[in-house]
Amino acid sequence: MTKPLTCPTCAKVHVPALGHRLGPFCTPRCQLVDLGRWLSEDYRVPDSGPPPDPGDGSEPQEPR
């Protein structure tokens, strides 16, 4: 017998199927969302480095 679980992401109560490998999550998407949250908290980016320069400034783009 499987116990119904509450998905931490969407708070949906679901019964994990046999071979369910998503932990407490109801769908892979919910698992990804939670993982993403966790990662973004862990790897907190203080400052995104120097702003990307569009083009090298060597030559202006002109249609030929």
Ligand SMILES: [Zn+2]
């Ligand atoms: Zn969910």
